[in-house]
Amino acid sequence: MEESPFKGKTGPKRVINAFFYSVDGLKAALQHEDAFRQEMLLALVLIPLALYLEPSAIGRVLMIAAVLLVLIVELLNSAVEAAVDRISFEHHHLIKRAKDMGSAAVLVSLLNVVVTWGLILLG
Structure with a gap:
């Protein structure tokens, strides 16, 4: 199996590149993902509130x-x-499962916010 040509890079240049890839990822999420923008707004309210x-x-x-x-x-x-x-826009049960499980993970993390905040503020 062919490996990425970027694998195995080390040193400060790799760390700097990784930082900018991460910034690009955040920009892409803000630009293309409605749910991420909504959750970012929630974070901008809840973090100062905390x-x-x-x-x-x-x-x-x-x-x-x-x-x-x-x-x-x-x-x-x-x-x-x-x-x-x-990979594919085709309807396939494994693609649906993967997307549903990702969505479920987000739901569980949101429930975690509710439980954590509730226990701390009411407990």
């Missing part, structure tokens, strides 16, 4: 981490969807 509401440092960390996890899972879900769509 800093304001919760007096405990650990509570703040947990509340913010739960919100950031949603963004991470959405990025991974969008990556899976883009890769699958690159």
Whole structure:
């Protein structure tokens, strides 16, 4: 199997390139993914709110981490969807399963926000 020509690169140039690839990924998600934009807006509201509401440092960390996890899972879900769509637009039960599972992962991460915030603020 052929490997990517980018595999095995090391050193500072690789780290710098990886940073810019990540920035490109965030830009692509903001430009092309409605769900990511909505979740980013949610994060822009909830993260400052967590800093304001919760007096405990650990509570703040947990509340913010739960919100950031949603963004991470959405990025991974969008990556899976883009890769699958690159392969085929054909209706196939495995493609549906992959997309549904990615969507379920986002739902679970959103439920995690609700549970985490609820336990910290009400507990």
